[in-house]
Amino acid sequence: MLSKKTQYAFHALTYLAENYSKGPVLISEISQERQISLKFLENILLELKKSGILGSKKGKGGGYYLIKPADEVHLAKVIRVLDGPIALLPCVSLNYYEKCENCTEEICGLNRVMTEVRDSTLKVLENKTLKDILRSR
Amino acid sequence: MLSKKTQYAFHALTYLAENYSKGPVLISEISQERQISLKFLENILLELKKSGILGSKKGKGGGYYLIKPADEVHLAKVIRVLDGPIALLPCVSLNYYEKCENCTEEICGLNRVMTEVRDSTLKVLENKTLKDILRSR
């Protein structure tokens, strides 16, 4: 399951996408509109910024904004930034790979099946973008 | 990611499948062969029994055994028993559905996409069985 953090991230990002033309948006505005605890949201937006999804501007008239248009922000990327691996096992993760103990990948049947699961999940998440989850369509 | 519990369950179940002809197998034997803490494994096997995947026999000559042949035990079922929902959001879970707060499903874009993810994941996990993850093939 996706963490609250990731779910909040999606809510915040769609809000930013829907208000793209307004320029930088205040954390407090997103917090109020999407009912997310202000300080928690602050951390989330910071992580999204560090990962290159958002930009920010300080001082009056500042706030957060999408660096790329909504249809270039892939859902898989957002999940990876906040929740980490999408795969069901570390040994089949593309971005967070870790070797299994007590299990040789070549002969491990679970490894084979979970690779299949990963690929079919990514086929969706890497081809869907923020644009696909906007409210106003 | 799958919990250790679920991963151990798969290891135990494949061991039982590979020794299907032997009849009931001791917890302690599975524990040793697959390097799983005895008491932790005990809990796992009990859950698998309660959910109808395993049968058990007490007293001398007792142990745990698969109720159905390996190719009738679907991976999705095992995951659901030990880890709960397979879906990425409660509001798209088939077996553990919960309504979202602050979000109407009809207009929620995330709901639509995560339903797609769920379906593509289940397409794999509901069609693969223990037989597909055995070591000896």
Next chain:
DNA sequence: TAAATACCCTATAAAAATGGTAGGGAATAC
């Protein structure tokens, strides 16, 4: 250049989930 604005960063903490342990109870075989 001072004051207001708004993001930046670190630390802390409560609550929940995870991973594992303990010990006696109940059924079965001999």
Next chain:
DNA sequence: GTATTCCCTACCATTTTTATAGGGTATTTA
């Protein structure tokens, strides 16, 4: 009736999750 083996409940330590607090730093504007 005794040894065997699963059954069941409770407990515990650690980690992760979900926040909260509070000051720091950069920017704008007057």
